[in-house]
Each structure stands twice: as structure tokens, then as C-alpha cells.
Amino acid sequence: MNLLNIDNLHASIGDEKILNGFSLKINSGETHAIMGPNGSGKSTLSYVLSGKDDYNVTQGNILLKNENIIELSADERSKLGLFLAFQYPIELPGVTGMTFLRTIINSSRVAKGLPELEGIELVKIIREKATELNISQDMLKRFVNVGFSGGEKKRFEILQMSLLDPSIAVLDETDSGLDVDALRTVGSGVTNLKNKDKGMLVITHYQRLLDHIVPDFVHIMVKGKILESGGPDLAKIVEKEGYKRFIDAN
């Protein structure tokens, strides 16, 4: 089944055109990776997909499970099963991790037509998943992302993802700021969530994350659109030769 269909997407912020005809289809069970130099519009793509309203979509469509979501707000998109792991997770001073996670779990359950869970049950689920991702109880008592290290922030993103259990997840540079061990934890955390019903879009700068989350397709993105698509080998070429070759060829 087609989960996400991005068709000829053009988006700008202010006068600046950032996405210039970006197209990509993701079917259930597939993992796609997008690689591209800094500033090529990868994060912008992730924001436009999740409905951040700073951007102007001037052309194109985004279909999520065959529903056009261009006009939907960010929360509605999330409720339809889209998740974004932020490149730069936002600090929420005054909101403790535990409270935050309980809130998002229950609002996603309500959206799915499931009953809300009670405190004890919620805490149990959260603790279990947190432990898998090496997130301490202590971290959950702290304010969301406030004073978290780079790696803690990224692990907390993946924890949210695993609790919300989205149909399609966009991971924006989830590998940056991670040391080798954390990379392995996050990699296996994400891999555990992969299944035949879900799709994944992994945005990265480096090949190394793709050793842990093996993609079915790799796309090279430059200046707001895909220049070339291929299999996992493409990532190896980038690793060796950088992006110059793709830019020159176009």
C-alpha cells in the first residue's frame, strides 16, 4: 500500500524557494533514505511534511495514505500516523518528560478510537520502552529536552516515536550527536519499529546510520529536489566521493 506520496512539491519561506519539485513515493514496508549536502532542504522537507506553518507550499501535493494532507494542521497529520523525529528537538521548560509522554500517548489513543490509559498503566509502558532505549527514570523527571545532551535528545525522540507507533516516520539526522553506542541503541530502536505495514524516511548526512537502519532505497537530494535514486550502494558512493559527482552529472 502507498503510505506517502509526495508529488512535485514546491515550497518557500519568505522569498526563498527551498523545495523545487520534490517527488517521492513510500510504500508500506519500505525504508527510504535521503542524503544530501547541508542546506539542500532536507529539514525543510521534514517540516513541510509535518505541517509547520512557516512555509508556503506553492505547488504540488502530499498524500498520506491517499489523503491529501496539504491543508491539514500538524496535529491532524500526526493523528493520521505521521511522525517527525526532529533534527533539533525543542526544549519544553516546565513540562516534565513523563507528563509529556503520557499526554501524547493518550491523545494518540483517542485519535485511534482507543480508550485513554490510566496513570499506572501509562507509566509501565513508558518505563519499559525507555529502558530499551537506555533512558533513565531520572531523565523522564526532567523537563523535556532541557539540558539533555545531543544523544539524550535523539533517544527521547525515538522514545516518542516508539510510543506513538506511527505508520510513517521521518527521522531527520537522528544520527547527529550520537556516539557509537548511542547510534547502535537508536539504530536497533528504530529497526524494531520497522514492519511490513510501516514506512520510514531516514534523512542523514552520513552513511553510518544506514549500517544500523538498512534502507531499501537511497535518494540524493540537492537544492530542493532528488537528483538520483538507487539502492543502498548509493550511500556507499556518497561516503567515498561526496556529492560532487551527483551535482556535476546534473
Add this chain to the structure above:
Amino acid sequence: MLINIKSSNSILDFCLPYKKSFSDLVWPNSKIETWKMTPLNKFINNKNNYKVESYYKTNVDNKVNILKEIDANNIQFLKSNFFKNSKMTDIILSNISSSFEVFLPDNFSSNYDINFSSIVESDIWASSVIVIKTGKNVKANIKFDYSLTSNSLCTPLILFDIDDGSNLSFGLNVINKDNSLKDANFISLIEGNINKHSNIDMVVTQQGVNMSRSDINMNLKNDFSSYNLTGIYFGRDKHHQDITACVNHLAQNTSSNQIVRGILDDSSVGVYQGGIKVAPKAQKTDGKQMSRALLLSKLAESNSKPELEIFADDVTCAHGATIGELDKDQFFYLLSRGISYNEARDILIKAYLSEILSEVQNEFLYDQLDYAINFWLDEFYSKVAA
């Protein structure tokens, strides 16, 4: 118990030169005040008419003997303070309706919180002079709660004299008694001297009245004295909320931390003004002041003026003031997790408030902040954006 300590002859004599009838009073405008963002004459004028009267309720047991009338020593202290240049002091002293001293002798350590509360009824002007004086090595919690009704005026003048090695937690809370107040005005002047190795931790909360201003001046008079203020005001309707907070570092190794937060809805106006002054000999001063105002409505307004005046060289000072709406990126983060707009707004407002709570460890003061926050959340906060 209800206290009604007769004003002593000392204070009556002291106030005599200031005596004026209400209709002859000239309420200060911005020009003649040190801090200019709350023009009192816009809120109070001679059209108002009040009966001068006030009383306090307290849990202090008569037998403990810590409540006294203001004596000649205190008058000396009153004369030496620098409110003497303030027009507002003159106004308060023109019509005193109660005056007393809380005297805590050497080594006093109370096992209960000392509470005072005052309800100011309609058509009343409650104007009081209160001296809080400690001996050495005192430890105490003191709280003043003021509750105002329509067409009332409350103007407490509170003076601290804290001797060496003492530790005082002090709270001042202003709320409205009725739900919809008209012409309820609160103006406090708070000043104190803090001596060697002594500390005051203070909380000020203001909400619900049409105009409220607390003007706080603390003097860190001797080495190793310290002072922390956490202030919070809530504005709604056309209310005007002002916390003016100044600290004077006058000796070495003194520290201060003043945090003021506001939350402003409807067409309310918030004011934060204040400063840190460091005298030439006050080396190794550590002074911080931060204010933040959260605007919940396009019509709300916040004005701030934090100032530093430093005449010593070995000091660490930080100050800043921010004013803003709820943060867009935080909003987006919450929405992207499937939280609806109104719920996200609710979470962020409560986060803003609980952040201020997280900065207060002292349980006595924490409870007062918590009460003020919940009072606001229960009575006035609308979960849905206008």
C-alpha cells in the same frame, strides 16, 4: 485573632507633618517618581472617597509577645530609610490606619508560619506601617495576604530590619475578593536592611485588582548578606500590574537574585522595572535579575526596564527582560505529536507557570506561589484562546 494595635504616640507624632485629607492629596505622576511606568494619578484621584480604616488578622498568639506598637527606635529607623524622598511614602504617612512591629528576638525560631491577612472592604483605604525587625540568628516565615474589594485602596509600607545571621522567608500576596472588581488599587512599599550573613527569601504575587504595584527596595548592608525575590503577576481585563524591584549591594560578598514573571491576558498591562546597584566597596557582588512576561492576547502589553548601576569592579551581574507570546517552535513540537492547538496552549501556559515554581525550593514560599497560580487558573484562565 484580630489585631488592632493602637498607633503609638511615636508614630502619630512622626506622621503629623504628613497629615492631609484625602481630597488634598496629590497622587504622583510619572514625572516625579523614580520609576515611571505606573502613573498612579491615572488610577487614583480625588474623585475617589475613602474611609481610612484597616485591620489585620493573624495567627500569632498574644502570649508570644512578638507584636508591638511602633516605638521611638523604629521611628529612628523609619527616618533613616530612603523612602523619605518618595511621594508615595508621604501619601501613606498622611493617613495611617494601622501600625505595628513584628519583633523577633535573638535566636527566635518559630515552629509555625506567622500569617497576617487583611481584607479591604469597599470604600476603605487601608494604610499601614509595618516594621519587621529581627535580632541575631532568627529563623522565621512571615506572610501577608491582602484581599481587596471594589472601590478600595490598600497601601502597606513594610520595613525590614534584619540583624546578623538571620534567615527570613517572606511572602506578600494580593488577590481580589469579589470576582469582578472595580477601582481596587494596591500600592505597597517594601524596604529593608539585611545585615551580616543574613538572608531574605521573598515571594510577591499579584492578581485580580485593577492596579497593583509593589515597589521593593532591599539593602544588602553587610558582608555575606543575600536576598532572593520571586515575583509573579497576573493581568486580565484592563488591569495594570507592576512589580518594581531594586537591590542595593552595599557590602562585600553579597548576593541577590530577583526573578519576576508576568502573564498578561485581555488588555492588561504589566510593568517590571528595577535595578541592581553595586556600591564602590561592594566587591564580590553576585547580582541577578530576570524578568519575563507572557502575552496571551494581542492587546496585552508589557513594559520593562531593568537597570544596572555598578561602581565596583569585582562583580558578577546578569540581567535581562524578555516579553513574548507562546513560543511558536514549542507549539509546533507539541502539535507534531498530535496535541491539539488548545491543549498545546494549555500545556505551554502551565509550563510557564510551573517553571517559576521549580525555581523555588522553600516550601513556605512555594505554597504561596502555587496557591496564586491555582487561584488564577481556577478563576480566570480560559482554556480556549480568544
